[in-house]
Amino acid sequence: MNLSLTEEKSSRRGSRRSEKKSSSPDSLRVLMRGAVAAESRALAFAFVALVVGIVVGAFVFAGEPAALSGARSVGVTAAFLAGVSAGVAFATNYLRLVRSTRPRPLSIGVRWRIGVDTVALTVSAVIVVSLLTGTVFAVLQLAFRDFALDPPAAAVVTGAVAAVAAYLLTGAASQLTTRAIANLLAMLLVSGGLASMLSARNTTWWQHNFSALGSGDGFSPYTFNITLVFAGLVIITLTHHLTHDIQQLSAPDATSRIRVLRAWLITVGALFAGVGMVSVDEAEPLHIVIATTMSVAFAGLIATSTWLVPWLPRSFTFVSVIVLAAFGVVALLMWPIGYFNLTAMELLSSILLLTWLLLFVRAIAATADDDQPGGLMSD
Template sequence: MTFSRADPATLVEYERTSAGGRSEVESGALIAAAVAALAGLLGAVVIFGGNAVGLAGTVSVGGLSAQIAGLIGFPVFGWSYVRFTRHSASWRSRARVRRILDTLGLSLTGAAMAGLLISSVYAVFQLAFRELLLDPFAATLFVTLTVAASTFALFLLAAEITTTRLASLLGLFLAAGVFSSMLTAADPRWWQANFSALGMGGASSAYAFNLTILLAGLVMTTLADYLTLDLRSRQSAAGSDLRGVPLVRIIIIIVGVALIGVGLVPVDVSFVVHNTFATSAVVGFVALIVLVPLVLKDLPRSFVVTTTVFVLAIGGAVLLWYPIGYYNLTALELVAVLIVFAWFVLFVRNASVVDPTPDAAAPVSQAAPVAALSTAASAAQPLPGMGRGGRAAGWVAVGGLIGFVGFAIGRLGRR
């Protein structure tokens, strides 16, 4: 199904629907923010009880704001996501169980991101303004405004979710969760071991770190579906080979499942199982970086060159750790994570740029809606190329990863 410039009624309807939908989104976000502000106001009045409180801590502006924002953010994100994406191609292409899991996972991630980000920001402010106590009025005002702003942002993010925004949500959530765990870690010298040390023990910071990694894995599995649709739309428009797309999707899902395992099994619970999942995630990311330029031929040449630079950067980071010994393992993990996720965001952005070819005679003012409608119509079709070739490629990738993980476990056992 395609739309041409000879169908002006369709274009007018598209513009009218888009404008009406945008108005509904903005109105819904304002209503949600108002309800959240009222909840923050009542919560602050009850919890603070007329006492002066600090910016961060157990009973504080940051702590209460994070809790209320997280509790309200979960249903708000979920409702907005379902309400405004249920007619999209990405929603219709998934089974009902996947829709439920994706909605729960994204809602938890959005709510947790809001809570962790608020906690981190107020913790930094508390370090900047040491021993500062806010009177009840100021504390209540800060809580009300913080909860309202976070709810407004979450509603808009859920209503207008795209592949690029989903990747940005993943990066922001990881940064907020890890940074919050660093600030509140029970062991101030955790960095002398490795990043897995943040998830050890029964402190709240350890639970926050493990939950962050687990939810990041759930988001990765959801992102695989969004990215697959974008890649198919892009390559279909360019007339490219689609056989590499299932392999990329499978690798991203493997990375997501591995991250879920890392979050579920901390290193102090089972060293071997934790390292197995962690190794699988690392191998999956490396395989993704290496294979994407090879199996997706229509990506921009500048992105392929950038990928080569990123691979060299990872190699240089490893050499600085061993044999040069410039920094420890934690520094290597931090540098590698930053490089890998920076590349992943670039990959998502490049994959999401679709260059369809609308009617060449169409005016510029009509080209955008024609392209959007054309892309949506093609994306709504069942995903092709998922036959034996795609499944075989996926199983080859799975087998290779399992073999590598088995080798890594064997090496650990010998040590």
Template sequence: MPYQYPDATASRRITELDIERRALWAGLICSIFGLAAGLIFFAGERPALFGRWSVGLVSAICGATAAASSSAYAFRFILRHREPWLRRIPTWRQLITAIGLILVHAASSVMIILVLFHLFQQAFLGLRLDVLAGGLAVSAVTGLTAYLCLVATARTSAETLSVVLGIFMAAGVLISMLLAEDQGWWRSMFSFLGTSQAGHGSFWTFNLTLIISGLVLAAFTEFLTRDLVLLSRTYRCRPALRRYRLARRLRPRPRIVRWCLVVVATAIVGIGMVPVNVSTQVHSGFVQMASVAMIILLAGTAVLLPGYPAVFHMMSMAAVAAVWAAFILWHDWSYYNLTGFELSVVAIMFSWISVFIRTTAAMTRDGEERNQARLAEESQLPAKS
């Protein structure tokens, strides 16, 4: 059954001012919650900025709670009204999308808060706060986190979600590298960071980053598919290609693109849930599944995404060639080890995905502008008598 997305006018319009107003209320309520939590946790204590039951730890806990709550509220009562097509997809897909958005904002908040307070502790060595100062610090961090996460969730699009995904994955992997107890982890493989031998901090950070990233990629796929469906409705074969029968039969294939990305998202979740030391075969199977799906996307853009600029298809072919060259450098020439090959492939894939998203967003905006211009012209035409 084809995808069906209703027009935005089918639901009550939520303005930008509504988002800001609700975000301010969320920030105020969560700041009060953070103040109460800080006063309770720090009663009779002089907490440090970072460490066990420090201002940073309590702020991270309260910030994660505020981020999850505000993101859930924004998805349920704002985003689903701003993007009415979300209400038409199956409930289980709505749930996966919501879970991905909630988890990525909560996890990002925890990482940012802990890193910032760790840096502050290094800058103000030996500083301890009293109960009031500690409570106010937690209150400020919690309120700001709630405000930012509600705004970010309410204004989610394929383009913004791709940026969130890229930053979150890079930050999570970098932190897991820094937390690795074995400093020579890179001599083995990239997946070593997700094993218990790398240390508990690296193990949990790396695997949770992959699991949450897979869920976010699944949520991102919904928004990207919606843009591709809109493009497929307005697709017209280029005049220069109409003389070719094969070109006239080509149409954008949002469903195939979606399933390829869903397979990649599922594989990323599987890689995080089954570390290489638990089952090498299952872990490798998920890696191969993601690789095959991405190769299909890269090699099939001319068939799956007709109408895109020729330079985009050339870049897709160049990405396939770059992956093959990276494999030759590792397997045949031993230029670098397996970790170098894995990092090269990840960099190539995410670079292509970033270009794909930005190109799709640009084409969607251009299509919307053309539709608005056409409607404006039609409204100015004199009515027939």
């Protein structure tokens, strides 16, 4: 950590200590009021989702028992309603959070960025909630074979699932952090990827490459490509929050490096979305160019991360070196050794890159936590 950064943090810590002495009780009361209001909104959204879910369930399941999974089942209906209720709750409360934390008036560019961020995060949350709900009911159907619910019970279960989704997503959006956005990105990629693999019509897709999941028509390629597109948008949204956090922790002369980091991450996010927008069966050469460029850009970001953010802990620098080394080993095991096929190389590389990004976000968040009043850096 350089001298200017240390002096800046010392000044900040001194002002924070004085603020803490003079206004800590008032700040605590404001925080408590905000938490109580968020909890009240969560309960209100959950109640509305419960009522709507029961009404819709009563209409869908009228007159006949409903299986837990399959066509016109409790699982499909609950997944749809959970996604809708989660989307409405998340978007409403995220916009409320943004309005309460941003100065007015907002420029046209900022409004557009907020709109894109809202759509990216909301759709990602809907995808995760819907896929998770459908998966849970599919597993339950395997555990309770030939089991079916009568119409009233099916309607109540559907409403309850929608209520839980609305409640949880209201709380998540009301206190959204950079770390939470990174976790959402991970859940989106894992849930979307697994759903595509399990529903793929071509059971030998893994003998070709990962991109084969996005070729053709049907649920599997649609889910795979949509997941990649919105994962790219979430990376861009994550960039806005992450660079803001870094700006608060860095010295004034670090602005140029932060701009480079922002442009670099936005480029990675745009390329990530491009991989999903250009499927391998439609334009294979362009798809390969985009995917390769994204991988190289991501590896370059890992290699230069300690220069872009020089105050990162040494433990994270060590992790970055390990990830780069592992990335190189995986590439060598595919070519020239030939131990891995292309699918294995893509899968392992994706896991390494996603793991590094999550750890990068957590390292920034941990530093920010220590820099808060009451943290290690505020002593």
